[in-house]
Structures are given as C-alpha cells and as structure tokens.
Amino acid sequence: MKITIDLxxxxxxxxxxxxxxxxxxxxxxxxGEGGEVxxxxxxxxxxxxxxxxxxxxxxxxxxxSSPVTGEVVIFDHNPF
Numbered sequence: 881m882k883i884t885i886d887l888x889x890x891x892x893x894x895x896x897x898x899x900x901x902x903x904x905x906x907x908x909x910x911x912g913e914g915g916e917v918x919x920x921x922x923x924x925x926x927x928x929x930x931x932x933x934x935x936x937x938x939x940x941x942x943x944x945s946s947p948v949t950g951e952v953v954i955f956d957h958n959p960f
Contacts, residue, residue: 882916884945887923887931895924907931908938916941918951 890903911917917939919928928944932954935942942954 882918883911884918884920885910886921887919887927888921895927897926900930903927904931904934908934911935911939913938914940918943918945920945
C-alpha cells in the first residue's frame with residue numbers, strides 16, 4: 881500500500897524548527913511500518929530531509945513527488 885504524506889499538512893503557516901519533533905512524530909504515525917511512502921507538498925527542505933531520515937528503517941520504499949519532477953525514488957529496500 882502506498883501512503884502519501886503531504887508535509888504542508890504537518891504545520892500551519894510557516895514550519896518552525898522548534899516544532900520538528902512533532903512533525904517527525906506525525907509523519908512516522910502516518911507512514912506506519914514497512915510500506916511505500918511518498919513525500920510531497922510545499923515545505924522547507926530541512927523538513928523533507930529530517931522526515932526522510934526518520935523514515936529510513938521504517939518505510940520499505942521512500943519517494944518524493946512534485947508536479948515538476950514526478951515521483952523520484954529516495955530509497956527502496958525491496959529485495960525483489
């Protein structure tokens with residue numbers, strides 16, 4: 881099952897570095913364990929990087945998607 885997490889939904893207005901632990905906690909809860917996760921949405925680069933790092937070891941596959949790039953695989957730990 882593919883789970884899409886729109887990072888812009890994790891905060892209101894402007895993302896704040898001081899709220900980073902809460903954003904990561906929300907993303908981990910949404911992602912679940914061992915699935916395919918796609919990160920998308922208008923958010924700062926630092927938030928993408930920290931959430932991607934937190935999902936390593938939790939998600940089997942992680943991708944980024946935007947209207948410009950389409951879906952780009954960040955990591956894929958599927959042995960098949």
